Amino acid sequence: MVIWIILLLMTAAAVMAVLWPLSRHRAFSAQQLDPDMQFYREQIAEIERDRERGVLLDSEAEAAKAEAGRRLLRATGMTSDTFAALGEPALRRRRAASTLALSMIPIMALVIYGAYGSPHLMANPPQRQAEQPGSNLDLMTAVSQIEAHLAKHPEDGRGWEVVAPVYFRMGRLDDAVKAYETAIRYLGPGAERLSSYGETLVLANDGLVSSKAQAVFEQAVQLDASAFKARYYLAVAAEQDGQPEKAKQAYAALLASSPEGAPWANAIKQRLASLGVEQPVAGQQNAPQIGAEDIARMVSGLAERLETQGGSPEEWARLIRSYTVLGQRDKAVATAARARQVLAQDDAGLKTIDAMTRELKLTDAGP
Amino acid sequence: MIVEAGHFALALALGLSLIQFIVPLWGARANDPVLMSVGPVTALAVFVCIAFSFLALTVAYVTSDFSVANVVANSHSTKPLIYKISGVWGNHEGSMLLWVLILALFGSVVALSRNSIPMRLQANTLAVQAAVTIAFLLFMLLTSNPFTRIIPAPIEGQDLNPLLQDPGLAIHPPLLYIGYVGFSISFAFACAALIDGRIDAVWARIVRPWTLGAWAFLTLGIAMGSYWAYYELGWGGWWFWDPVENASLMPWLAGTALLHSTVVMEKRDALKVWTILLAILTFSLSLLGTFLVRSGVLTSVHSFAVDPERGTFILAILILFIGGSLALFAWRAPMLKQGGLFAPVSREGALVLNNLFLSTACATVLIGTLYPLALEVVTGEKISVGEPFFNLTFIPLVLPLLLLLPLGQTLAWKRGNFLGSAQRLYAVFGISLVTTVALFAFYYGGPVAAPLGIGLGVYLVLGSFNEIVTRSWSKGTPFAVARRKAANLPRSTWGTVLAHAGVGLTVIGIAATAWGVEGLATVKPGERLKAGDYEARLERVIPRTEANFREDVAVFTIYLQGHEVGTLESMKRLYVTRGMPTTEAGIMTVGLGQVYVSLGEPQADGSVGVRLYYKPLVLLIWIGSVIMALGGGVSLTDRRLRIGAPVRAKTSAAAPVPAE
Structure with missing residues (x-):
């Protein structure tokens, strides 16, 4: 809020700066309106002073004065333009100029700033390093201590695993890649470790998912089918390999299996949007156009599994959300009722389901 | 927030x-x-x-x-x-x-x-x-x-970028930008005059300080950039005819021409159309420089932005402003009223000649910079137009300009007397010739260019100050009177003299590089390396860690003909975050010359590749440039409103000028 007030004040000040000269009556000095004659008069006076100082000879000064005089005459002949500061046309011009200033300055500023600025960051300023002076230095000391330790005990996979993400966030990507490789060598591959390693490879390669990185992600998914980061980068790889359909399906699947408000959801939505997929907004009735079959297939798969094998409250909640996202509100309500039956013994589970139905505003139709 | x-x-x-x-x-x-x-x-x-x-x-x-x-x-x-x-x-x-x-x-x-x-x-x-x-x-x-x-x-x-972590970054770009952008004001004034269809001595009077200021800052900016490249890049050179350097040299040349043609316009109301055109071209060349550097067309330490979208945008700006202003020029220039007339042999004539040489020199630099780029676009063939091209084209254009410089300065406005002017320079010419011959004899067998160039430089410096002497002293004048007269001379005259003397100093510095010596060897601690009369002994190599880099410091003791003259440190740095190595040359100033040590790759056996240079009088290159800029500054303080007074032949005979 404060930011908008500040921006408003800045805009007002800028507009006032333009309106001020338009609004006042001011006498314009003859010199300003016609400085040429002034220039030559001063020039003649200057020549006279030079002669007195002995810099110019009498004969030179005479010639110079004659020339300046000739130019003065010419300048006098030329300034016949009269200035038009008064009268009806001048008033109309002032009004038009004021309107222009009043409209153009705020509009330009808001359009440009609106398109490129980040005013929302004002309300929730990101955590700033500057606010905790020394924290970076502490980190530096910690890093150098770990480095010293690893120099002595290079077989300590844990140490490498700890230092790798720090390198990553410091932008020392090549060091991070080496650290992850060493950690994997000593600790063995794990889905999480492999995913982070692959992500570092991608960033070190300017965002390109190389075949090496792709192999790493595939290995991660083999180890844990739900490894989110790995699945995301595999989708990016498909996109980069020119397989938009495959990428779309993968993204849609990822989105469907993500909890609402997941930090990466926006990134995925952007990827999908760039692939030409319109995103359904939760609670609205517009069904997705492309990729809907895939999502529907996934959702029905989940429903079947929950019905036959049961599942956690979170999975039930996800199914309820999926139906809402697909615009199948009645099914969502039915699923909520079914979940309450199944989870009747589980108080925490019931709470989860209640929270979800409230969030999706399914309660009014609920039992 | x-x-x-x-x-x-x-x-x-x-x-x-x-x-x-x-x-x-x-x-x-x-x-x-x-x-x-x-x-x-x-x-x-x-x-x-x-x-x-x-x-x-x-x-x-x-x-x-x-x-x-x-x-x-x-x-x-x-x-x-x-x-x-x-x-x-x-x-x-x-x-x-x-x-x-x-x-x-x-x-x-x-x-x-x-x-x-x-x-x-x-x-x-x-x-x-x-x-x-x-x-x-x-x-x-x-x-x-x-x-x-x-x-x-x-x-x-x-x-x-570690190359930019240097005090030079605090100085070089702001100076250069003040220069570039200052020319935008001359450009704006030129376009305004064209829009209004009115241009006269008043215009020239108003524009001149802007041009002068911009030119002085550009001079400093280029000199600073050159010195920075000299000590930071570790190649020991001070000018590489690199396209990025040329991009700043072109507006400088055009701006120098503009500076001189504005004088003619202010004093004599002549060369109006040409001055307007030069003002437009100077800023256009500044914009072209921006385009070359920012578009990714060239690759160098200056090319921060290798982004085709930005390049296209700057190209559009370039076309809009250069095309627009030239169109405006073509439309309005014929309506401008031509001013004063002058004889070919006159101060004006000399300044026209200066303009011709400078703009032609500027054109050769433009061709040398753009031709390889154009060729690469058209045929895909990469050629490098370097020093040989510019030595063959640029120097022959600049030499006559420099030779005529002191002569032009002594010519009178409107109608000059060539022989009379030449006469006043006899003494200067004589001293320069003697200097050249003496140096030639002393360094017999050495490079011929050095004595010739130094002679030219001496001629320029003395020729510039000759102006002060002839205007304040004649046979029989008491010294005190002459001194008062000299002090009373307009600041713009002093500015001109200083700037031209600065050119002379720079020429001396450049000519003396021909005497530079170089030694290259791989040495271990305790071993020596020789370049001319100088020797460097590698004492030790010590590692050092600073906040954001690690470096190996090589400590050298420098000997001149066997006598120790001091120690210097040369560094090989590694900036950790970017993993980028840089070379910090070790420099020791001896008089106006410098001993310059730059490190190569360290070898496995503890030895290190070392380049040792001795560069006599090298500092004059930059001192001369600073004096040039200083001359611009002195001239800027001249508040007089000046006018070119036509001097009749008979009055000039009575003028207290000849100083045989």
Whole structure:
């Protein structure tokens, strides 16, 4: 809020700066309106002073004065333009100029700033390093201590695993890649470790998912089918390999299996949007156009599994959300009722389901 | 918070610039002083907005606010404070902000000099200036926004390019930009004169300080850049005919020509059309330089922004302004009234000759810079146009210019006497010749270019001061009188003399490089390396760790003909964050010459490759440039309103000039 007030004040000040000269009556000095004659008069006076100082000879000064005089005459002949500061046309011009200033300055500023600025960051300023002076230095000391330790005990996979993400966030990507490789060598591959390693490879390669990185992600998914980061980068790889359909399906699947408000959801939505997929907004009735079959297939798969094998409250909640996202509100309500039956013994589970139905505003139709 | 406010201020500046463009132009057409008076106020407001924006970015750098993408990409929390501040313009986006800031600063100075500039000229000038500001603000906001945020913010930045972590970064770009942007004011004045269809000595009088100031700063900027490259790149050279260097040399040459033609216009009301054209071309060459450096067409330490989108945008700006102003020129120039006439042999004639040589030299540099690029685009063939080309084309053009320089300075306005002028230079010519012959004899067998070049330099320095002597002293004049007369000479004369003497010093410095010696060897601690009379002994190599780099320091003892003259340190650094090595040359100044040691790769057996140079009189290259700029500054303090007085033949005979 404060930011908008500040921006408003800045805009007002800028507009006032333009309106001020338009609004006042001011006498314009003859010199300003016609400085040429002034220039030559001063020039003649200057020549006279030079002669007195002995810099110019009498004969030179005479010639110079004659020339300046000739130019003065010419300048006098030329300034016949009269200035038009008064009268009806001048008033109309002032009004038009004021309107222009009043409209153009705020509009330009808001359009440009609106398109490129980040005013929302004002309300929730990101955590700033500057606010905790020394924290970076502490980190530096910690890093150098770990480095010293690893120099002595290079077989300590844990140490490498700890230092790798720090390198990553410091932008020392090549060091991070080496650290992850060493950690994997000593600790063995794990889905999480492999995913982070692959992500570092991608960033070190300017965002390109190389075949090496792709192999790493595939290995991660083999180890844990739900490894989110790995699945995301595999989708990016498909996109980069020119397989938009495959990428779309993968993204849609990822989105469907993500909890609402997941930090990466926006990134995925952007990827999908760039692939030409319109995103359904939760609670609205517009069904997705492309990729809907895939999502529907996934959702029905989940429903079947929950019905036959049961599942956690979170999975039930996800199914309820999926139906809402697909615009199948009645099914969502039915699923909520079914979940309450199944989870009747589980108080925490019931709470989860209640929270979800409230969030999706399914309660009014609920039992 | 302040980052967003700074971003918004930049957007506001764009809106204000639009007003500054439209309203004063309209006012000038309608002859309405109220509308015209909007120009100055708006120009000031634009400056306040951009200055605030710049301050906001600086705060982000100083506090290491890594939510700003630009700070992440070019800063690091362990970087020393001075590089945090200079790092603001050590990158593409920030340097564009500095560019616009200086543009707005100059605009507000034009706005504040209310009583010395005719109102219509001021209104039109501010409008043209606003057009340039709009183009560059749009460029920044749309393609190179310094205020882009990244969320979540990384905890550490990627550090500044190590080559730029140097005090030179605090000095070189601001000086250079003041030069480039100063020429935009001359350009704006030229366009304003064309729009109004009126141009006279008053115009020249108003424009001259701007041109002079811009030229002085550009001179300093180029000299500083050259010295920086000399000590930082570790190649021991001071000028490489690199396209980026040429990009700054071209506006300098055109600006030098402009400076001289403005004198003719101010004094004699002549060369109007040519002066206007030069003002347009000078700024166009500045823009071309910006395009070459920023578009990714060239690769060098200056090419921060290798981005085709930005290149296209700058190309559009280039076409708009160069094409637009030249079209305006073609349309309005024939309507301008021609001024005073003069004989071929006269001060004016000499200045025309100066302009011809300078603009031709500028054209050869342009060809040498653009031809390889064009060839690569058309045929894909890469050729390198380097020193040999410029030695063959540029130097033959500059030599006659330098030889004629002292002569032109002594010629009278309107009608000159060539023989009379030459006579006054007999003594100067004699001394230079003796110097050359003496040096030639002393260094017999050495390079011929050095004595010849030094002779030329001596001729230039003495020829410049000869002007003071002939104007204040004649046979029989008591010294005190002569001194008073000399002190009474206009500042512009002193400025001219200093600037021309500076050229002479630079020429001496350049010529003396022919005597430079070089030694190259791989040495172990305790071993020696020889270059001419100088010897360097590697004492030890010690590792050292600083906040953001590690370095190997090689300590050398320097001997001159066997006697120890001092020690120096040369470094090989590795900047950790970027993993980038740099060479810090060790330099010891001996008189006006320098001993220069640069390290190569360290070998496995503890030895290290070392280059040792001795460069006699090398400092004169930069001292001369600084004196040139100083001359510009002295001339700038001359408040006299001058006029070219035609001197009749019989009066010149009575003038107290001949100094045989």
